[in-house]
Each structure stands twice: as structure tokens, then as C-alpha cells.
Amino acid sequence: MANVRLKNLTKTFGSVVAVDNVSLDIPDGKVTVLLGPSGCGKTTLLLMLAGIYQPTHGEVYFDDVMVNGIPPKLRNVGLVFQSYALYPHMTVFDNIAFPLRLQKVPKDEIRDRVHAITKVVQISDLLKRKPGQMSGGQQQRVALARALVKNPDLLLLDEPLSNLDARLRIETRVEIKRIQQEFGITTVLVTHDQVEAVTMADNVAVLKKGVLQQYSPPEELLLKPDNIFVASFMGDPPMNLLDTELVVRDDRAFFKCGSELEIPVPPEAREAVLSRTGKGLVIGIRPENMSLKEEEGDYAIRGKVFMVELLGRDKLVDFRFGEVALRVLVPADLPVNTGEELWIHPHQSRIHLFDKENSETIPIAV
Amino acid sequence: MPKLKYDLASSHAGTATLVHLAKREARKEKLLTFFIYSFMILSSLPLVLGYGWLILNSFTDKMVYGVVPQGFTIKNFRFLWELPSRYYPDLWRTTWNTFLLALGMTAIMILVATPTAYVISRMKFPARGFLLAMTLILHSFPGVTLLISLYYVLRTLNLLNSLVGVFLVKAGLMLPLGIWIMKGFFDGVPWDVEMSGLVDGATRMQTLIKIVLPQVKPGIAAMAIFSFINGWSEYIYVITFIQTKESWTLSSYVNSIIGDFQFIDYGLLSATALFYIAPVLLFFIFTQKYLMAVTVSGSKGG
Numbered sequence: 263m264a265n266v267r268l269k270n271l272t273k274t275f276g277s278v279v280a281v282d283n284v285s286l287d288i289p290d291g292k293v294t295v296l297l298g299p300s301g302c303g304k305t306t307l308l309l310m311l312a313g314i315y316q317p318t319h320g321e322v323y324f325d326d327v328m329v330n331g332i333p334p335k336l337r338n339v340g341l342v343f344q345s346y347a348l349y350p351h352m353t354v355f356d357n358i359a360f361p362l363r364l365q366k367v368p369k370d371e372i373r374d375r376v377h378a379i380t381k382v383v384q385i386s387d388l389l390k391r392k393p394g395q396m397s398g399g400q401q402q403r404v405a406l407a408r409a410l411v412k413n414p415d416l417l418l419l420d421e422p423l424s425n426l427d428a429r430l431r432i433e434t435r436v437e438i439k440r441i442q443q444e445f446g447i448t449t450v451l452v453t454h455d456q457v458e459a460v461t462m463a464d465n466v467a468v469l470k471k472g473v474l475q476q477y478s479p480p481e482e483l484l485l486k487p488d489n490i491f492v493a494s495f496m497g498d499p500p501m502n503l504l505d506t507e508l509v510v511r512d513d514r515a516f517f518k519c520g521s522e523l524e525i526p527v528p529p530e531a532r533e534a535v536l537s538r539t540g541k542g543l544v545i546g547i548r549p550e551n552m553s554l555k556e557e558e559g560d561y562a563i564r565g566k567v568f569m570v571e572l573l574g575r576d577k578l579v580d581f582r583f584g585e586v587a588l589r590v591l592v593p594a595d596l597p598v599n600t601g602e603e604l605w606i607h608p609h610q611s612r613i614h615l616f617d618k619e620n621s622e623t624i625p626i627a628v
Numbered sequence: 629m630p631k632l633k634y635d636l637a638s639s640h641a642g643t644a645t646l647v648h649l650a651k652r653e654a655r656k657e658k659l660l661t662f663f664i665y666s667f668m669i670l671s672s673l674p675l676v677l678g679y680g681w682l683i684l685n686s687f688t689d690k691m692v693y694g695v696v697p698q699g700f701t702i703k704n705f706r707f708l709w710e711l712p713s714r715y716y717p718d719l720w721r722t723t724w725n726t727f728l729l730a731l732g733m734t735a736i737m738i739l740v741a742t743p744t745a746y747v748i749s750r751m752k753f754p755a756r757g758f759l760l761a762m763t764l765i766l767h768s769f770p771g772v773t774l775l776i777s778l779y780y781v782l783r784t785l786n787l788l789n790s791l792v793g794v795f796l797v798k799a800g801l802m803l804p805l806g807i808w809i810m811k812g813f814f815d816g817v818p819w820d821v822e823m824s825g826l827v828d829g830a831t832r833m834q835t836l837i838k839i840v841l842p843q844v845k846p847g848i849a850a851m852a853i854f855s856f857i858n859g860w861s862e863y864i865y866v867i868t869f870i871q872t873k874e875s876w877t878l879s880s881y882v883n884s885i886i887g888d889f890q891f892i893d894y895g896l897l898s899a900t901a902l903f904y905i906a907p908v909l910l911f912f913i914f915t916q917k918y919l920m921a922v923t924v925s926g927s928k929g930g
Contacts, residue, residue, distance in 0.1 A: 312827050314826060335826065335829040341823070347821045349839055360828055361828040364829040
């Protein structure tokens with residue numbers, strides 16, 4: 263097992279900067295997820311850990327040993343590709359035995375280790391098949407077994423679930439987590455799916471255009487996003503993000519969004535925001551962090567229901583204030599009708615505020 | 629009669645119309661198939677008839693009006709055990725020469741085109757695009773236009789009248805095609821698989837040999853067969869560059885029967901021609917499934 267440290271890691275392809283000055287500490291025995299939209303450099307980062315790509319600048323350390331320039335075969339990492347990348351001309355047994363054969367492990371030991379690992383990933387009955395004769399889920403298990411059989415110090419998973427159907431994905435997610443914990447193996451997983459990231463990660467690194475946006479445990483991404491990108495990328499349905507500026511009237515402060523919406527500033531936040539009067543701000547409230555009531559409250563907003571969308575367990579209620587929309591998530595059994603006027607109660611401690619200029623979070627003392 | 633489910637009104641007229649329409653579609657399809665087959669049969673008829681004539685002619689005394697066979701004989705095949713005349717070289721030596729040329733073509737295509745194609749497909753190096761373009765241009769030269777200049781080149785190198793000379797010329801002209809075909813196959817092997825090999829502990833060379841090459845085997849097989857047939861049937865360079873009978877190939881042999889200022893023995897001609905094409909035909913029948921891989925090059929069937 264190993265902990266992995268990236269220091270000022272940069273990778274350019276021609277004039278394209280794929281990974282831009284990323285520094286990360288990947289702790290031993292934990293799952294670290296690299297999360298971001300496609301083309302954000304997460305796979306490039308993974309391939310640099312594997313040793314396939316060499317960084318343009320910066321260093322990669324495994325347990326304080328600099329591994330730049332060390333070829334993949336000497337790094338003892340296991341890698342599972344999105345496409346599984348099984349060797350189509352070999353049987354499952356030969357696929358899994360391949361890394362061991364290259365290490366010149368004795369035959370008997372190869373057989374034992376392959377059998378042991380296939381029991382863990384539950385494909386013992388498929389050893390004689392060829393990859394073309396198996397389902398996606400089975401191929402995925404073979405790829406995982408092939409990565410694990412050499413007892414790697416670091417397990418790298420590139421979008422391991424995205425080629426599976428929804429049901430299988432949930433099963434496999436649990437399975438991978440179980441195997442990871444059983445082996446206590448340091449794991450780096452790349453994904454563009456925030457649900458996958460949040461469910462599997464001990465730590466998540468959010469990337470955008472090669473730049474690290476935030477590195478924190480998954481719950482913090484939702485509760486304390488560092489910037490607008492993280493706030494908008496995480497959460498489903500997405501956070502309401504509204505351009506706003508601070509106005510003070512009758513000794514009360516409001517976030518004025520567009521011409522018709524005024525959100526009262528919670529008293530805890532007044533201190534932090536008053537200095538920003540007249541500056542460009544962005545206010546963010548997640549749809550699930552508001553409730554709808556018939557009764558007025560201290561910091562409630564009166565709104566007229568524009569549209570109601572049923573999302574299964576929940577309902578998304580859409581309010582319009584002129585050109586500005588505000589969406590609120592409520593339980594599906596709450597009776598809400600289009601055209602109805604209701605009070606929207608934002609949960610005061612869940613209001614996020616960002617600087618419009620550099621899109622960074624403005625801390626509100628709560 | 630089973631009722632159509634969506635025909636809720638159960639109007640008989642509606643059902644009847646649907647059935648009628650379906651029948652008409654089926655008829656149309658049949659007619660189209662008929663035309664396509666007729667066209668294909670008609671257009672391949674000259675070839676089939678040609679081969680038929682060749683076979684019949686080689687086993688008969690004579691053809692009445694040139695088309696009706698009369699009298700079965702194998703005397704046309706006497707060239708197999710005796711020299712037709714003292715002008716001819718030994719048949720088996722000639723066959724051996726032809727075989728050597730074909731085998732040589734196969735070998736050089738596999739040994740040179742495969743690694744070259746891998747490098748072009750997988751590695752970055754200066755002037756890669758230029759090289760690729762040049763290969764294509766080289767292939768598009770009609771070989772005939774080079775005959776005279778090549779003759780001088782070979783004479784200077786003292787390679788006239790030798791199979792090696794013909795072999796080198798052919799290899800030079802065939803390699804570009806082979807490289808392009810193999811590049812297509814290598815392009816079809818996903819990078820992921822190769823990277824997997826590297827991570828699993830293989831060197832670049834081990835990855836090539838153990839992982840990539842097995843996946844382009846159909847391509848190698850197709851190219852090998854193609855080159856073998858191509859070498860076996862080479863005509864123009866052999867006729868032009870080889871005069872000495874010891875170095876003849878079967879195409880010179882057949883050619884000499886037509887062109888030797890003598891009365892043409894059509895029976896002998898057909899028999900030698902049959903002897904010449906039979907191995908290729910047999911070879912093709914057993915290997916055609918590999919050859920087909922070239923036409924679908926790149927897409928790897930399961």
C-alpha cells in the first residue's frame with residue numbers, strides 16, 4: 263500500500279494544457295475520486311499515476327519516492343479502463359494470469375492466485391471464456407481481477423461503472439467498495455458522475471479544465487463548495503445560482519436578484535456581506551434547502567408557482583420572479599398547484615454566497 | 629385468420645388493405661432480388677465460361693467450332709512428365725522458382741510491412757505524415773511506366789535474369805499497400821489494451837508481440853495470402869527482366885507457349901494454364917475467409 267503525492271503536476275499536449283499545476287495528497291488505503299466533466303484532465307492525471315504519461319512539470323511521489331520517469335511495469339499499479347481493455351485473444355484465466363506470467367511467478371502459484379482473486383470478484387465459473395463471450399458486468403470483474411491479482415500498491419479505476427446499466431452500476435459500486443475495503447488498497451477512481459463520486463469516495467478532487475477546484479470529503483463538496491463551479495456541478499437538481507447585489511432598505515438588507523426577487527439577508531450573514539454592498543455577487547441556494555409553507559416567516563419570500571415537475575419521490579416547484587427562476591424541491595405528496603401563492607422559506611444556514619468576479623465563496627459565519 | 633391487434637375497429641377493409649400492402653412489398657422485394665441476382669450472374673458469366681472453356685479444352689482432343697469438346701484425353705498434360713520441346717526448361721524447376729518468388733513476397737511483406745505499419749500507426753516521429761503520403765504515392769505509380777528505368781537499374785546492379793531482381797522490384801512496389809493495410813489493422817487495436825499491457829508489467833516490445841500482434845493476425849494472414857497470390861501470378865516483370873530459362877517462372881512458361889513462333893497448341897496451352905492457376909485456386913478456396921478480412925479492415929469481428 264502506498265500514499266501518493268502529486269506536486270505541481272502539469273501535463274501539456276502541444277499547446278493544450280490537460281492538467282494544470284495540480285497538487286494532491288492521496289492518503290493510504292482510502293478511495294480518492296477525481297471528478298469533473300469530460301475533458302477536464304482527470305484521465306490524463308490517472309495515466310500519469312500509472313506512468314503511461316510523463317508529466318511536463320511537477321512530480322509524482324509514491325511514499326516519498328519520486329516516480330517520474332519510472333515505467334509502468336515497475337510501479338506496481340493496477341489499472342481498470344472504462345473499456346475494460348481485456349486481451350480479446352486470451353481466456354479469462356490467461357487475462358488474469360498475464361501480469362503474473364510477466365513477473366515469472368511459478369505456475370502453481372499463478373493458478374492459486376488467479377483462483378483466489380476470481381473467487382473474490384465472483385467469476386470462478388468463467389475462467390475458460392473469452393472476453394467476447396461475456397457481458398459488460400462480467401468483463402468488468404475480469405478487468406478488476408486482473409488489476410488486483412498482482413497485489414498492487416495503488417489501484418486506478420477509470421470510469422469503471424459508466425459502461426454498465428443502471429442496476430448493475432449500483433451493485434458494482436457496492437462490490438468495488440467492498441473489495442477495496444477488504445484489501446485496504448489505496449484507490450484512485452476517475453468519474454464524471456457525482457453520485458458515483460459521493461458514494462464511493464473518502465475524498466473527492468473536483469477538476470475543471472485541468473485545474474483543481476476543490477479537494478475535500480464528499481459531504482463538504484455539497485455543504486461548503488469552494489467556488490461557483492463546484493456548487494453548480496454538485497447536486498441534483500442543480501443549485502439555484504442567481505446574480506445578485508446587496509441592497510439595504512429600512513435597516514434591513516436584501517439580496518436583490520433581477521427586478522422582482524428580494525431575498526432577506528440572514529442576520530448571521532449581515533456582518534460578512536455588508537462590506538460588499540454594490541459589488542457583483544452570486545447567491546446560491548440548493549432546491550432541497552428551501553421549504554414551502556402557507557405561513558409567513560421572518561425571512562420568507564412570497565412567490566407564485568409557475569410550474570410543478572414530478573421527479574419520483576420529489577417534486578420540483580418552479581417559481582418565477584420576472585426573468586429570474588427559483589426552484590424548490592419538496593416531497594412528492596405535498597399538494598402544490600400551478601398558480602398558487604406560497605411562502606418560500608430558505609434554510610438560513612444553507613445559503614451560499616460567491617464573489618462574481620473570481621467566483622470564489624464568500625464565507626458567511628453561521 | 630389472426631386479427632391485427634391495433635385494428636380496433638376491426639374493419640375488414642382495413643385489414644385487407646394491410647395484407648394487400650404487405651404482399652405488394654414482398655413482391656417488390658422478390659423482384660428486386662431477382663434483378664440483382666440476374667445482373668450478378670450475367671456479369672460474372674464471361675469469367676465462369678472462360679474457366680469452363682479452359683478446363684474442357686485441357687482434357688479434350690479438340691474443340692469443334694472452338695466450343696464443343698470432343699474426345700477425353702490427358703495427352704495435353706504430357707508436359708508434366710516430358711519436355712514439350714527442347715526449348716523449354718524443366719517444369720518442376722520453373723514451378724519451384726514461382727513458388728520461391730511467391731514465398732519471398734509473403735515473407736518480406738510480413739517481416740517489413742508489419743513492423744513498419746506498427747510504427748506508423750502508433751509512434752510519433754518527425755515527417756510521419758510525409759512518409760505516409762509518400763507511401764501512398766509510391767503505390768499509385770503504374771508499374772509499367774517504370775519498366776525501362778528499372779531495367780537499367782537492375783542491369784547496373786547485375787540483377788537481370790535473376791529472381792532476386794524481380795523480387796526486389798515487386799517488394800518495393802507492393803510494400804506500400806501492405807503497410808497501409810496493416811496500419812488500418814493496427815489503428816483498430818485500442819490504445820487502452822496496449823496501455824493495459826504496459827501497466828500489467830510488459831515492455832513495449834512484449835506488448836507488441838503478446839497483445840497487439842495476436843489481434844492483427846487476420847490482417848497478417850490476409851496480407852500474406854494476398855502477397856503469395858500476387859507473387860505467384862507475377863507476369864510483366866518476370867517477362868521483362870528474366871530471359872535465362874533457368875530462372876523462368878510459370879508465367880514465362882505459359883507465355884512461351886503462345887509466343888514462340890510456332891503453331892499454338894491450344895490443348896497444351898490450356899493444360900499448362902490450368903496447372904498454373906490450380907494451386908492459387910485451391911489456396912484461395914481454403915484461405916478466402918482471411919482475405920475477406922481486408923475488405924472489413926479495421927473492424928475486428930468477435
